[in-house]
Amino acid sequence: MSFQVYNSFSKKKEPFEPLSEGVVRMYNCGPTVYSRVHIGNWRAFLFADLLRRWLEHEGYEVRQVMNITDVGHLTDEMADEGEDKIEAQARREGVDPWKISETYAGQFLADAVTLGCKEAMVYPRASDHVPQMVEMIEALEKSGHAYRTGENVYFDVTSFENYGALSGNKIDELDAGARIEVNEEKRHPADFALWKSDEHHLQKWDTVFGPHGFPGWHIECSAMARAHLGDQIDIHTGGEDNVFPHHECEIAQSEAFTGEQFARYWMHTKFLQVDGGKMSKSLGNVWNVDDVLERGYEARALRFALLRGHYRQPLNFTWDILAESARALEGLDDLAQRLLRKVDGEDAGEEEVAAAATEFRDSMNDDLNVPKAVAALFTLRGEVLEGAVEGAGAQAALDLLAEADAVLGVLELEPAGGGAEEDAEIDALVAARNAARDAKDWAEADRVRDELNARGIVVEDTADGGSSWFRK
Ligand SMILES: [Zn+2]
Known part of the structure; x- marks a missing residue:
């Protein structure tokens, strides 16, 4: 296309x-x-x-x-x-x-x-x-x-x-x-x-x-x-x-x-709306880049929030929407970190990654449909979380993220801290927390969750009753 x-x-x-x-x-x-x-x-x-x-x-x-x-x-x-x-x-x-x-x-x-x-x-x-x-x-x-x-x-x-x-x-x-x-x-x-x-x-x-x-x-x-x-x-x-x-x-x-x-x-x-209406001095919501940085957000979160909507559709900005964009970026950063640790695994998922790449490129070629292009990356993230992408598939997925980032300019793809050994420790902690939760031992579940929090780990419960985690 x-x-x-x-x-x-x-x-x-x-x-x-x-x-x-x-x-x-x-x-x-x-x-x-x-x-x-x-x-x-x-x-x-x-x-x-x-x-x-x-x-x-x-x-x-x-x-x-x-x-x-x-x-x-x-x-x-x-x-x-x-x-x-x-x-x-x-x-x-x-x-x-x-x-x-x-x-x-x-x-x-x-x-x-x-x-x-x-x-x-x-x-x-x-x-x-x-x-x-x-x-x-x-x-x-x-x-x-x-x-x-x-x-x-x-x-x-x-x-x-x-x-x-x-x-x-x-x-x-x-x-x-x-x-x-x-x-x-x-x-x-x-x-x-x-x-x-x-x-x-x-x-x-x-x-x-x-x-x-x-x-x-x-x-x-x-x-x-x-x-x-x-x-x-x-x-x-x-x-x-x-x-x-x-x-x-x-x-x-x-x-x-x-x-x-x-x-x-x-x-x-199209115009950007703020809080569902027109930006105006009298409402005090004419925000600039410094306002965003002063509230502790990275500039890339603002960039992502402003580019995520289709440019010919109205887009609304609120601080909650910005926070959501920042979280979405953390999810994609985490995807890159997981893939970096999976490239040595046995080859799997090349077809899924190829489909995501085609979806990403076709969406961008279709009058810069960013929402659809980004959705393809999140679909890929789901497949990676399920363990369906390893080895050559993981490398192809990393290449796709780099390609997407050359266009979107919002991702962090460099290897971050933590190695396979630390991942294993965290997997064990998450399993311990889930076991405590299943046994209704809330005190123990909270203690392990606090320990994970202190290490900068966010645990997400998944629809099937399991859980996944990523680094903040
Ligand atoms: Zn002009």
């Missing part, structure tokens, strides 16, 4: 075929660095990392670009109005806007390392690409897709026939009064700013359009994608909130400029 992706543009699953054989040009809409990136944002960024890793698994060279927006993203995206998010935060904190973007961009890049993201080819900043934006805007003006009013430049949505093809928003439905406020300067209410002028804006550039200008958010991504990946790219990702207006506008500008298709595949992640 080859890699199939759900294309948000065509609204269907399609076989993935890049423009150039063996190479994938991928642009990920990155953070606007006006505050600490929260775990909801990370859902989309970790998805980008997962996608890149799977493409590499499939043998592609991935040219990954994730931008950093440090100017021009307004508070009211829908109306194309409001304050620049970076500048609003600069006023709140009483510091320079450049200091705001430096601080939060630095934290974002540090969090990416903490969460095990592979480094992108480049993390371009919008403020470093103003000449490329001006070049595109001037060309759009010349070709009749953009117009100036004073020192502002707007994109004329009626000049681009396919406007609305991604989001389903039709120009005539985006009329005055609906969701877009009327701006007298615009010819059509849905026209959006490519370049804005404001002498009070703190980050501004002196260009052909005037002395006090700054770019619109959408043109930034079109210009950065083109600067680093060329006129056409294979995959463009973002959160579902980016579909409209941001990505709709990117398509209009880029395709009006080049006359070619901009991105072949659009992939969007």
Whole structure:
């Protein structure tokens, strides 16, 4: 089975075929660095990392670009109005806007390392690409897709026939009064700013359009994608909130400029819910990576919690769900430790492991169905616990775990403490505890359980009345 992706543009699953054989040009809409990136944002960024890793698994060279927006993203995206998010935060904190973007961009890049993201080819900043934006805007003006009013430049949505093809928003439905406020300067209410002028804006550039200008958010991504990946790219990702207006506008500008298709595949992640609802400052549940670490969880538990759900399904986050993800990882770590001790045994279970490997790969190839792929690993764990996998089977299972971890980036596969001798001791203790329990000698059963606990051993009772154990 080859890699199939759900294309948000065509609204269907399609076989993935890049423009150039063996190479994938991928642009990920990155953070606007006006505050600490929260775990909801990370859902989309970790998805980008997962996608890149799977493409590499499939043998592609991935040219990954994730931008950093440090100017021009307004508070009211829908109306194309409001304050620049970076500048609003600069006023709140009483510091320079450049200091705001430096601080939060630095934290974002540090969090990416903490969460095990592979480094992108480049993390371009919008403020470093103003000449490329001006070049595109001037060309759009010349070709009749953009117009100036004073020192502002707007994109004329009626000049681009396919406007609305991604989001389903039709120009005539985006009329005055609906969701877009009327701006007298615009010819059509849905026209959006490519370049804005404001002498009070703190980050501004002196260009052909005037002395006090700054770019619109959408043109930034079109210009950065083109600067680093060329006129056409294979995959463009973002959160579902980016579909409209941001990505709709990117398509209009880029395709009006080049006359070619901009991105072949659009992939969007659904929102992360927290405690079953929207994350919000007033509820105090806008968590970030430090909040998770401060509660004693490993970063990989958060990574796993955010990647375990299918990216096109809503995902809920609670501290209990995070704890459950951490436990699930312990179960997989334990699987690896057991297998390491079984490789010298008599060969068994190769077929079961091959079936798990096929299930894992087919699920990932099916639009990155992580829940199904991970379920295959747990099915395998059950077979190992039953003693069905030994020798060559155990080695194949270890190879599968390593393959899965190259994509998921969450497992610990190095041999841990304890050897066959210690395992035998623990087996004996567990048997003693079970015997005491069966004899209803609760004091003895508790004493042995405490001893196991002290050695970092967790005993799990199984459905058939037996038990299994693993190291914490
Ligand atoms: Zn973007």
